[in-house]
Amino acid sequence: MKLISKTIKTALLSALSISTVAIAAAPPASTPSTEMEVKAALFGGVPGGRWKEGLLFEGIRPQPWLQSAANWFPGTEDVQPNEMRITFMGTSPMIRPGQMNTSIFVELGNGDNFVFDIGEGSVANYVAARVALNQINNIFLTHLHVDHFGALPYVYMFGGWAGRWHEPLRIHGPSGRKPEFGTKAMVEGMKQMLAWHRQAFSVFPVGQGHDVAVTEFDFRDNGGTVYEKNNVKVIHWQRSHAMDGASAYRLDWKINDTESLCFVWTGDGRPSELDKKYAKGCDVYVTELQQEVVEINSGVQGVPPFLARYTIDTHHTPGYAAGYVANQIKPRIFMTTHMTFDPWLNEESVAEVREHWKGPYHFGAPDGIVVNVTPDSIWVRDGILPDYPNSRAPQQDFSSGQLVVPVPQFKREDLQEPFIREQQVDPDKYYPSGYKPELLEDWPVKKDLVVPYENLPENLKQSMGGHWELKNKNQKALDEMNNK
Numbered sequence: 145m146k147l148i149s150k151t152i153k154t155a156l157l158s159a160l161s162i163s164t165v166a167i168a169a170a171p172p173a174s175t176p177s178t179e180m181e182v183k184a185a186l187f188g189g190v191p192g193g194r195w196k197e198g199l200l201f202e203g204i205r206p207q208p209w210l211q212s213a214a215n216w217f218p219g220t221e222d223v224q225p226n227e228m229r230i231t232f233m234g235t236s237p238m239i240r241p242g243q244m245n246t247s248i249f250v251e252l253g254n255g256d257n258f259v260f261d262i263g264e265g266s267v268a269n270y271v272a273a274r275v276a277l278n279q280i281n282n283i284f285l286t287h288l289h290v291d292h293f294g295a296l297p298y299v300y301m302f303g304g305w306a307g308r309w310h311e312p313l314r315i316h317g318p319s320g321r322k323p324e325f326g327t328k329a330m331v332e333g334m335k336q337m338l339a340w341h342r343q344a345f346s347v348f349p350v351g352q353g354h355d356v357a358v359t360e361f362d363f364r365d366n367g368g369t370v371y372e373k374n375n376v377k378v379i380h381w382q383r384s385h386a387m388d389g390a391s392a393y394r395l396d397w398k399i400n401d402t403e404s405l406c407f408v409w410t411g412d413g414r415p416s417e418l419d420k421k422y423a424k425g426c427d428v429y430v431t432e433l434q435q436e437v438v439e440i441n442s443g444v445q446g447v448p449p450f451l452a453r454y455t456i457d458t459h460h461t462p463g464y465a466a467g468y469v470a471n472q473i474k475p476r477i478f479m480t481t482h483m484t485f486d487p488w489l490n491e492e493s494v495a496e497v498r499e500h501w502k503g504p505y506h507f508g509a510p511d512g513i514v515v516n517v518t519p520d521s522i523w524v525r526d527g528i529l530p531d532y533p534n535s536r537a538p539q540q541d542f543s544s545g546q547l548v549v550p551v552p553q554f555k556r557e558d559l560q561e562p563f564i565r566e567q568q569v570d571p572d573k574y575y576p577s578g579y580k581p582e583l584l585e586d587w588p589v590k591k592d593l594v595v596p597y598e599n600l601p602e603n604l605k606q607s608m609g610g611h612w613e614l615k616n617k618n619q620k621a622l623d624e625m626n627n628k
């Protein structure tokens with residue numbers, strides 16, 4: 145389009161203005177059709193409440209505020225005060241460009257966000273979905289298979305650098321058969337692995353960004369509460385996944401005295417009676433699914449059939465079982481993830497689930513699937529995640545009326561011998577004459593930098609305070625709703 149020549153452009157413009165002139169001379173009005181004709185043509189095949197259309201279910205419909213009922217475009221829709229928005233950021237145990245390792249992002253209308261598992265590669269989709277790196281917090285790990293927590297080191301280090309200055313990284317996860325298999329031990333191991341990185345990043349203003357708050361719960365404490373705050377409660381229960389220390393989560397959010405929303409992510413495991421007990425009646429029930437096609441699958445995916453069969457039967461939920469359990473739980477919508485999304489396989493997945501579950505069902509795959517949930521409607525869309533997104537600005541809570549940038553713990557002089565700094569090329573040699581930026585080689589402030597909110601530039605208030613503003617706005621609406 146950029147190559148359109150000036151002459152063609154002018155020609156197009158003049159053609160357009162000619163037609164405008166032609167329209168301006170109003171055409172003669174035609175005789176209106178009869179009411180019967182209009183009704184027959186415009187409303188003929190449309191149900192208009194007279195019959196039920198298609199196989200969709202009651203309450204499965206797009207909400208009025210959606211910018212497009214077909215697709216979700218990140219950054220174009222606010223989470224509504226009484227809404228739960230669920231985005232599948234990673235959807236497969238076998239990582240590939242369109243399907244990163246498992247992660248599910250749950251945003252609530254009260255401004256609270258939750259991350260369920262944080263598999264390798266999923267951060268790319270968070271960035272594409274306009275989630276700031278410092279917003280990837282409140283992480284609930286179902287278990288310590290690396291396809292469920294592989295992105296944790298990145299989130300820990302780069303989230304701290306990118307604005308998680310005033311709160312620790314909060315991680316929740318099960319204990320193990322022995323202390324060394326628990327979530328706490330994993331975090332200690334991760335810190336050790338990141339010793340160099342952590343020290344190196346301490347020349348930045350990270351504040352509390354390198355602190356981790358781990359909540360390790362006893363994996364045997366079925367139905368135990370792992371989190372309770374701001375009308376949100378998360379419970380957990382055990383899953384049979386070859387080794388102790390695999391858990392499922394159920395999040396319940398009480399919107400007001402009469403309404404609440406619930407989300408379950410079972411993580412990996414064999415179908416169990418505990419799932420039926422603890423997930424019962426939840427609005428959105430998400431489990432994993434493995435299709436019963438080990439031989440064909442081996443030809444397509446390259447997993448030897450005996451290995452596939454053994455892996456499923458010791459670790460996973462067959463499609464038939466997923467539908468069977470869903471039918472006991474009876475959610476408002478049933479979703480499966482942690483599964484390959486392929487044209488040849490998708491019908492099979494549906495057919496297996498449909499053996500037992502006849503209610504609303506959707507794939508939580510591939511990456512970018514978005515679910516809008518309110519007390520009266522649910523809609524599932526394909527999110528349009530760009531390939532080359534850039535990060536959202538660090539989101540800050542300005543409740544204190546200030547932006548506080550913490551003073552860095554170290555200078556380069558503390559972490560580096562002088563030799564290699566002395567070898568740096570003199571900037572005057574490469575900056576062209578007449579141009580030289582003011583170099584920031586030493587952090588210019590000796591203590592925390594504190595800027596009153598009202599003194600911040602307008603664009604910074606908007607970019608860094610976006611989530612805080614939405615949270616305040618929604619909280620007000622929720623308070624009004626509750627006072628009615």
Ligand SMILES: [Zn+2]
Pocket residue numbers: 237246289291292412482
């Ligand atoms: Zn897995």
Ligand SMILES: [Zn+2]
Pocket residue numbers: 287289385412
């Ligand atoms: Zn697993």
